[in-house]
Every structure is written in structure tokens, then in C-alpha cells.
Amino acid sequence: MKNKELLLVPGPTPVVDEIYEALASETRGHTDPRFAATFKSAIKQTKELLQTDGEVFVVAGSGTLAMEMAIVNTVGRGERLLVISHGYFGDRFTPLANAFGIEVDVLQAEWGKQVDPILVQEKLAVNNYKAVTITHADTSTGVISDLDVLVPIIKQAGVLIIVDGVVATAALDENMSKTYGHPDYKIDVVLTGSQKAIGIPPGLAIAAFNQTALEAREALGTISAYYCDIKNWLPIMQEPSKYFATPPVNLIYAYDTALNIVLEEGIEEREKRHIAFGRGIRSALRTYGMKSLAAEEVAAPTLSCMLYPEGVDDASFRTLLSHKGVIVAGALAHLAGKAFRIGHMGNTTAEMLESAIRHIGEVLQDLGLEVNTETAITAFRKELAQIVSN
Numbered sequence: 001m002k003n004k005e006l007l008l009v010p011g012p013t014p015v016v017d018e019i020y021e022a023l024a025s026e027t028r029g030h031t032d033p034r035f036a037a038t039f040k041s042a043i044k045q046t047k048e049l050l051q052t053d054g055e056v057f058v059v060a061g062s063g064t065l066a067m068e069m070a071i072v073n074t075v076g077r078g079e080r081l082l083v084i085s086h087g088y089f090g091d092r093f094t095p096l097a098n099a100f101g102i103e104v105d106v107l108q109a110e111w112g113k114q115v116d117p118i119l120v121q122e123k124l125a126v127n128n129y130k131a132v133t134i135t136h137a138d139t140s141t142g143v144i145s146d147l148d149v150l151v152p153i154i155k156q157a158g159v160l161i162i163v164d165g166v167v168a169t170a171a172l173d174e175n176m177s178k179t180y181g182h183p184d185y186k187i188d189v190v191l192t193g194s195q196k197a198i199g200i201p202p203g204l205a206i207a208a209f210n211q212t213a214l215e216a217r218e219a220l221g222t223i224s225a226y227y228c229d230i231k232n233w234l235p236i237m238q239e240p241s242k243y244f245a246t247p248p249v250n251l252i253y254a255y256d257t258a259l260n261i262v263l264e265e266g267i268e269e270r271e272k273r274h275i276a277f278g279r280g281i282r283s284a285l286r287t288y289g290m291k292s293l294a295a296e297e298v299a300a301p302t303l304s305c306m307l308y309p310e311g312v313d314d315a316s317f318r319t320l321l322s323h324k325g326v327i328v329a330g331a332l333a334h335l336a337g338k339a340f341r342i343g344h345m346g347n348t349t350a351e352m353l354e355s356a357i358r359h360i361g362e363v364l365q366d367l368g369l370e371v372n373t374e375t376a377i378t379a380f381r382k383e384l385a386q387i388v389s390n
């Protein structure tokens with residue numbers, strides 16, 4: 001293992017050696033047929049992962065670029081977007097869409113809670129929206145969206161659905177062929193980044209458009225975008241030896257390898273593992289007197305936002321933990337100093353999480369709390385055993 005630290009921020013996630021090796025492959029020209037074959041494979045595997053009948057776009061950029069790509073190719077200037085926000089990253093769609101002259105309404109949940117689906121229904125009944133954004137899991141709060149509830153409500157209104165899977169894709173099911181109670185009720189766009197549950201370093205923006213979303217792009221005509229215009233990328237995604245803008249060659253090697261790993265594990269198994277990790281880590285940390293911001297019913301399998309017990313100083317906690325080689329993230333906005341965020345996704349293993357649980361307990365002990373690391377590990381293992389046996 002090349003990693004010297006246990007990187008448990010909610011992305012980037014630990015990179016496994018196989019992926020580092022792919023990254024370190026000899027760089028080839030981006031139109032070289034050998035590279036084009038790898039790019040083709042990566043595109044094919046992305047389609048397999050998301051089961052889309054449409055097209056996928058894999059370009060150099062971060063998750064925010066994928067958000068932008070999803071919005072500007074489906075919603076036109078002066079059209080209306082409804083944002084369902086469970087935190088900081090849901091909120092990001094508002095300034096992004098406003099920058100393109102799109103009218104935005106936002107339904108913001110109290111941090112740690114889900115947006116009430118009735119409010120979504122009410123909004124859809126009074127306004128004519130072109131699309132709705134759903135952040136599958138929000139990295140600021142650790143809250144997950146309930147697609148089974150939201151997709152039918154939005155589709156009954158005939159509106160496009162854009163799912164932000166930045167902290168969900170490759171950990172949670174985002175099957176774009178799945179129907180939600182009616183043959184036409186499907187997710188139209190999934191967007192994501194490379195550095196979270198996919199498990200490669202930051203640098204790729206990935207977006208999948210189904211046929212309905214591709215038709216929406218056609219209907220827009222000329223749009224205020226160039227690099228982000230999927231029409232410029234479509235010929236390359238269909239024939240990767242063609243050129244529009246230079247792809248990040250080595251990241252594509254790594255991405256293809258990462259997708260081999262994901263598809264080999266299988267998305268069903270992967271989702272099960274992530275659910276077990278999420279429940280397990282929260283159960284363990286609760287034994288230390290910590291509380292998850294999100295109630296268990298709405299908590300994300302990929303990351304958790306944990307509130308400190310009384311008297312724990314955020315900076316001291318995270319610094320001491322980093323001295324033990326475990327890196328977690330601070331909380332955002334009004335929760336800064338009161339909570340921390342821990343990722344448990346991608347190619348993270350149960351052994352890594354047990355090690356983190358033990359070190360977190362030791363740091364709390366150093367800070368004067370009476371906690372028992374063995375009790376915490378037992379709680380973690382119990383959740384894992386329950387899920388694995390089902």
C-alpha cells in the first residue's frame with residue numbers, strides 16, 4: 001500500500017495500489033489507438049455502471065464542472081429550475097444556474113433533515129419547471145435523498161431529473177434504466193466526480209444523459225457554453241480517438257481500472273457494503289458520545305457528519321488524530337467546530353475503518369474522555385455482521 005495516511009475525508013478517498021499503478025502508466029498521445037481503446041472501455045464501463053440508454057461524458061474537471069454540464073445542457077436561459085437541497089452542495093446549484101440566467105426555486109431542508117416531499121409536490125403544482133436537482137447524498141450534512149419517493153413525484157409533473165451523485169455514484173444504486181412505478185419514471189441525468197466512491201484522485205467530471213435529456217439538449221439550440229457543451233464532446237465519447245480538448249490521459253487509465261474494481265464487486269454488493277459501513281461507523285462513534293447530524297433513517301452510507309460530545313475541541317481532535325495518521329474533515333458553515341465529517345466510501349475497507357475507530361477513541365481518551373475502544377469496535381462489527389448475513 002503506497003498510502004502512508006488513512007484518508008477518511010469525504011473525498012478524495014484512499015487510492016489503492018492498482019489504481020496508482022494505472023496512473024503511473026506511460027503517458028500516450030490522446031489520439032493514440034492504444035489510449036483510445038482504454039478510453040472506450042472506460043466509457044463502456046460508465047454506461048454499464050449507470051445502465052443508461054443515452055450517452056456519458058467523461059472530461060477533465062471536478063464535480064462542479066459536471067454539475068454545470070448537467071444544468072447548461074438541459075435548462076435554458078429564462079427557464080426554471082427547482083433545487084432540492086440537503087445542504088451546502090445542493091445549495092451550490094442556485095448560484096451556478098443563476099450565472100446562466102436560469103430562474104431558481106430552492107427547497108432547503110434544515111441541516112440534518114430531508115426536504116418534505118409534500119413541499120416538492122406543492123412547488124411542482126404551481127410552477128412550470130424544466131428540471132429538478134436532487135443531491136443524492138449531501139457531503140456537508142451526510143443526508144441522503146430518497147429517490148424512491150422523489151422520482152415518481154417529479155416525473156408525474158413531467159419534469160427532468162438531475163441527480164448529483166458526487167458522493168454516491170459507485171457506492172449507491174443510480175441505475176438510469178430503473179423505473180420508479182411507471183415505465184417512463186426514470187432519472188434523466190446523473191453527474192459525478194472521480195474522487196469519492198469511484199476511488200481515483202480528483203480530476204474527472206462525469207455526466208450521463210438519457211435519451212430524454214439528450215433531446216432536451218437538442219431543443220435548446222445554441223447554448224452559452226463551449227467546454228461544457230455536450231454537443232462538442234459527443235463525437236469523442238462515440239469515438240475516443242477523435243479530438244475536441246485533450247483528455248487527462250493518465251486519469252482515464254486510472255478511471256478504467258477503478259471501474260473494473262467497481263463492476264467486479266458489483267453495485268448491489270457495493271451498496272450493501274456501504275450501508276454496513278455507514279451504520280457501523282455511526283454505531284461505533286455513538287459509543288464515544290458522538291451524535292450523527294442525520295438521523296439513521298436519512299443518513300448517507302458514504303459519509304457521516306458527527307457532532308462532538310461536550311468539551312471536545314475540533315482543532316485539537318483533528319490534529320491529534322492526524323498525528324496518528326487518520327485524516328478526517330471539519331464540518332461546514334454553522335457546524336464548523338461543532339462536528340467533523342468522516343468518509344467511509346470507495347475502496348475503504350472494514351480494517352481501515354476499525355483502525356480509525358480505535359484511533360478516534362484513543363484521541364478522545366487523550367482529551368480526557370472515558371471511552372472504550374473495544375465497545376466501539378464491537379458495535380461496528382455487529383452492524384457489519386447484520387448486513388452481511390442478510
Ligand SMILES: Cc1ncc(COP(=O)(O)O)c(C=O)c1O
Binds near residue numbers: 011064067089137
Ligand atoms: C455532493 C457534491 N456535489 C458536488 C460537489 C462538488 O465537487 P467538486 O469539489 O469535485 O467540484 C461535491 C464536493 O464535495 C459534493 O460532495
